[in-house]
Amino acid sequence: MALEKSDVEKIAHLARLHIDATEAQEVTNRISSILNMIDQMQSVETHNVAPLAHPFDAVQRLRPDVVTETNQREYLQKIAPATQDGLYLVPKVIE
Amino acid sequence: MSRRTVAALSRSLAQGEFSSTELTRDYLDRIKKFNGVFNAYITVTEELALAQAAAADQRRARGEHGPLTGIPLAHKDIFCMRDVLTTCGSKMLANFISPYDATVVERFNAAGTVTLGKTNMDEFAMGSSNETSFFGAVRNPWDTERVPGGSSGGSAAAVAADLCAMATGTDTGGSIRQPAAFCGITGFKPSYGRISRWGMIAFASSLDQAGPICKSAEDAALMMNVMAGPDIKDSTCVDMAAPDYMATLNDSLKGLRIGVPRQHLAKGLGAEVESALQEALKLYESLGATVHEVDLPNSHLSVSAYYVIAPAEASANLSRFDGVRYGYRCENPVNLEDMYKRTRSEGFGSEVKRRIMVGTYALSAGFYDAYYLKAQQIRRLIKNDFDNAFKDVDVIIGPTTPHTAFKIGEKNDDPVTMYLEDIYTIAVNLAGLPGMSIPAGMHNGLPIGIQLVGKDFDEARLLNIAHQYQQNTDWHLQRPEV
Numbered sequence A: 001m002a003l004e005k006s007d008v009e010k011i012a013h014l015a016r017l018h019i020d021a022t023e024a025q026e027v028t029n030r031i032s033s034i035l036n037m038i039d040q041m042q043s044v045e046t047h048n049v050a051p052l053a054h055p056f057d058a059v060q061r062l063r064p065d066v067v068t069e070t071n072q073r074e075y076l077q078k079i080a081p082a083t084q085d086g087l088y089l090v091p092k093v094i095e
Numbered sequence B: 001m002s003r004r005t006v007a008a009l010s011r012s013l014a015q016g017e018f019s020s021t022e023l024t025r026d027y028l029d030r031i032k033k034f035n036g037v038f039n040a041y042i043t044v045t046e047e048l049a050l051a052q053a054a055a056a057d058q059r060r061a062r063g064e065h066g067p068l069t070g071i072p073l074a075h076k077d078i079f080c081m082r083d084v085l086t087t088c089g090s091k092m093l094a095n096f097i098s099p100y101d102a103t104v105v106e107r108f109n110a111a112g113t114v115t116l117g118k119t120n121m122d123e124f125a126m127g128s129s130n131e132t133s134f135f136g137a138v139r140n141p142w143d144t145e146r147v148p149g150g151s152s153g154g155s156a157a158a159v160a161a162d163l164c165a166m167a168t169g170t171d172t173g174g175s176i177r178q179p180a181a182f183c184g185i186t187g188f189k190p191s192y193g194r195i196s197r198w199g200m201i202a203f204a205s206s207l208d209q210a211g212p213i214c215k216s217a218e219d220a221a222l223m224m225n226v227m228a229g230p231d232i233k234d235s236t237c238v239d240m241a242a243p244d245y246m247a248t249l250n251d252s253l254k255g256l257r258i259g260v261p262r263q264h265l266a267k268g269l270g271a272e273v274e275s276a277l278q279e280a281l282k283l284y285e286s287l288g289a290t291v292h293e294v295d296l297p298n299s300h301l302s303v304s305a306y307y308v309i310a311p312a313e314a315s316a317n318l319s320r321f322d323g324v325r326y327g328y329r330c331e332n333p334v335n336l337e338d339m340y341k342r343t344r345s346e347g348f349g350s351e352v353k354r355r356i357m358v359g360t361y362a363l364s365a366g367f368y369d370a371y372y373l374k375a376q377q378i379r380r381l382i383k384n385d386f387d388n389a390f391k392d393v394d395v396i397i398g399p400t401t402p403h404t405a406f407k408i409g410e411k412n413d414d415p416v417t418m419y420l421e422d423i424y425t426i427a428v429n430l431a432g433l434p435g436m437s438i439p440a441g442m443h444n445g446l447p448i449g450i451q452l453v454g455k456d457f458d459e460a461r462l463l464n465i466a467h468q469y470q471q472n473t474d475w476h477l478q479r480p481e482v
Helices: A005-014 A024-043 A073-077 B006-014 B020-038 B046-062 B103-111 B153-160 B177-183 B217-227 B271-286 B299-320 B336-347 B350-363 B369-389 B415-422 B426-431 B459-471
Strands: B041-044 B072-076 B114-119 B166-171 B186-189 B209-214 B257-261 B290-294 B395-399 B435-443 B446-453
Touching: A005 A024, A005 B350, A024 B299, A024 B350, A024 B369, A024 B415, B006 B020, B006 B217, B020 B041, B020 B046, B020 B072, B020 B114, B041 B153, B046 B114, B072 B103, B072 B153, B103 B114, B103 B217, B114 B153, B153 B166, B153 B177, B153 B209, B166 B186, B166 B217, B177 B186, B177 B435, B177 B446, B186 B217, B186 B459, B209 B217, B217 B435, B217 B459, B257 B271, B271 B290, B271 B395, B271 B435, B271 B446, B271 B459, B299 B350, B299 B369, B299 B415, B299 B426, B350 B369, B369 B426, B395 B459, B435 B459, B446 B459
Parallel strands: B072 B114, B072 B166, B257 B290, B257 B395
Antiparallel strands: B041 B114, B166 B209, B186 B209, B186 B435, B395 B446, B435 B446
16 A cells, blocks of 8 residues: 555654655655555455464463562663653653 | 584583683684674673683583583673663664663573673664664675675674674574574574563564574574573563473484475575475485475465564564663753654664554554454464464474575665565464574575474474484584685
């Protein structure tokens, strides 16, 4: 299926990506080509086929609800772009 | 010292022929000399390697060693290693010093292996040529004009050029097996859930699996004995003790029923690969196996279904890279949305962005049934095909790749051309089965690989079948001139 440039802009926004105007057409063409290949799936009738989400039918294992890890906030925040008082800093969200 | 299998190195270390420190220095020297040519490593951990080698020598002196104690290895740069740069081949993580170890890394450390460094890879494991790496393409040790395959291209090139004794890899659609085939080495993808994915940066969580990249099936068995088994930190890692993979390597193949997929011998398969495959089947017959044709009627749909499922899962997994907690953040964002968008657009390469967008589209409102649900239904059909085939045979053998390694830049014009490179390997991931590639011939100076696919969790049998082949041939011992 062929996409329009506007479709790609919408998808990019959903994925929080920015597409430059200069590359929009090429990105659109390449994604359309991938979708064309994917559309081969539509040639097969799968009406009564149960979807397979995972290689084996397993149920989520549970463990006792007890603390097993110690707090490592300072250590883990050492690699953050910006922190203050134990919090992650981002650009101002509320004016 | 180098240029031997892990099993041989382990015997030499045990006999005191040389120490792990001497062996490690030898490998570090080779890396210094040749990494500039192949670009197999992103990071070399020389100091750590020498410290681990010294510790391994002491362990051996105390008699507290295992077979892999003191053996130098490399980890694909997708495995988190505490206090070591872990990039996943991306600008997004080009500054990421991991605060913890992946379970795979932890287990090798506990076994006393020596970590030489982190190997190059396609960005976020998305690629079949290692050309999408932010750190540059890896070159095939058999011909530096050619790709080593991908995404575990750095690990495969490092093993083939003997810049490490063994390496770890990951395989989502063929990323261990295809580079192993292109580089003339042994690559093993266990069943989904056999090895913990904890600390292995996620691409497509229902497909990703770690495995050994090495010089022989015996080496793969030695590595599997360290890597496999349950892990409390990964609930998709099956709660089933792993067997001793060395114990059954020498089992007889008498009565083994081999299935060859009719669909894999069809149009698209290179004549040189087909003839190597036929030679291998003849050898198996001489070892007491019988060869049967099997049907995988939906195998032609595997690439289509995969390129919905893998990008869909990737689009969710890669949403965590937002510039907030770690990794790259763009300069001077004007607001939060600008920060997200520019961080992700500047931090991800074009192939990764393409796959995120395909996945986002497939999961978006109104398209879910036509794409994601449909792909999961096809995935069921593909798994059913294998289940049916395995009613009559014990193992499926076919080509790993349609042809030998292609040239750098040859398949970059259209992403779909590159995707079709994984036509024989992808179905195995969709079905969650164990698969491996072993060298089975040469053509114009380039290695040819064949693929062995086993039943669920039947890794021991697969390693046994590959080992018996390698006991009777020497393709796995061929090395490029490095």
